[in-house]
Amino acid sequence: MTTRRKKIYEGKAKILYEGPEPGTLIQYFKDDATAFNAQKKAVLEGKGVINNRISEFVMLKLGAVGIPTHFIKRMNLREQLIKEVEIIPLEVICRNIVAGGLATRLGLEEGTPLPRSIIEFCLKDDKLNDPMVTEEHITAFNWASTQEIDDIMAMTLRINDFLCGMFSAVGITLVDFKIEYGRVYDGEFARVILADEISPDSCRLWDSTTNEKLDKDRFRRDMGEIIESYTEVARRLGIMKEMPTVIRGGLH
Ligand code: 5GP
Numbered sequence: 246m247t248t249r250r251k252k253i254y255e256g257k258a259k260i261l262y263e264g265p266e267p268g269t270l271i272q273y274f275k276d277d278a279t280a281f282n283a284q285k286k287a288v289l290e291g292k293g294v295i296n297n298r299i300s301e302f303v304m305l306k307l308g309a310v311g312i313p314t315h316f317i318k319r320m321n322l323r324e325q326l327i328k329e330v331e332i333i334p335l336e337v338i339c340r341n342i343v344a345g346g347l348a349t350r351l352g353l354e355e356g357t358p359l360p361r362s363i364i365e366f367c368l369k370d371d372k373l374n375d376p377m378v379t380e381e382h383i384t385a386f387n388w389a390s391t392q393e394i395d396d397i398m399a400m401t402l403r404i405n406d407f408l409c410g411m412f413s414a415v416g417i418t419l420v421d422f423k424i425e426y427g428r429v430y431d432g433e434f435a436r437v438i439l440a441d442e443i444s445p446d447s448c449r450l451w452d453s454t455t456n457e458k459l460d461k462d463r464f465r466r467d468m469g470e471i472i473e474s475y476t477e478v479a480r481r482l483g484i485m486k487e488m489p490t491v492i493r494g495g496l497h
Pocket residue numbers: 336338344345346347375421422423446447448449461
């Protein structure tokens with residue numbers, strides 16, 4: 246079925262197809278996993294199904310507390326209907342605990358709590374390895390306006406607060422995450438909404454008791470049990486019962 250639709254864009258973990266109505270797209274979650282700017286690649290059977298479901302769950306929860314998102318509805322195991330947006334070419338990273346790139350860049354010990362949540366911006370550009378940029382770059386090169394940056398920062402902190410609580414309630418620490426935003430137009434007027442996905446591919450999630458990693462770092466660091474960990478996140482969020490066949494494999 247998907248082959249007959251017009252492909253709009255293919256990324257590393259997702260494909261965007263033309264939607265059934267103007268202003269809509271279909272977001273397809275692949276099983277492909279990449280890290281280190283696609284130098285490391287694998288197919289993790291079932292990942293797309295789990296991420297589709299986790300991202301739906303998170304987007305619906307955020308929508309319910311007033312965060313505008315691109316999510317319209319999940320269509321099937323691997324696809325969701327979303328609003329078409331003009332993507333803002335930034336990766337917005339929010340951090341609560343030192344890990345990954347921040348640990349390396351500043352020589353800090355992974356696991357150190359930050360004095361307050363920190364937001365970073367990276368330019369979405371694989372050729373340049375998604376370099377970190379400042380608000381000065383963002384406004385000078387017209388990637389986003391000052392008002393949009395303010396809106397993005399306020400929304401990101403609200404998302405962080407909400408997700409920290411949501412995960413903490415199920416014994417998971419939200420260490421950091423990456424989100425993306427897009428513009429939707431109402432005539433001349435543009436507003437910024439949350440786009441892309443929120444899943445263990447884009448968050449660092451640690452078991453609150455053991456600090457065991459339940460996210461993509463298991464793939465980046467060759468730790469194994471990747472699908473099992475993503476499934477555990479879904480199970481704790483209470484969404485596993487609707488997709489029991491994933492753990493048994495066999496879904497494509
Ligand atoms: P770091 O800068 O430490 O590598 O990443 C910070 C957070 O953003 C982590 O949760 C990481 O998973 C997420 N992140 C950063 N860049 C990317 C990216 O290109 N793709 C995805 N899926 N997540 C990213």
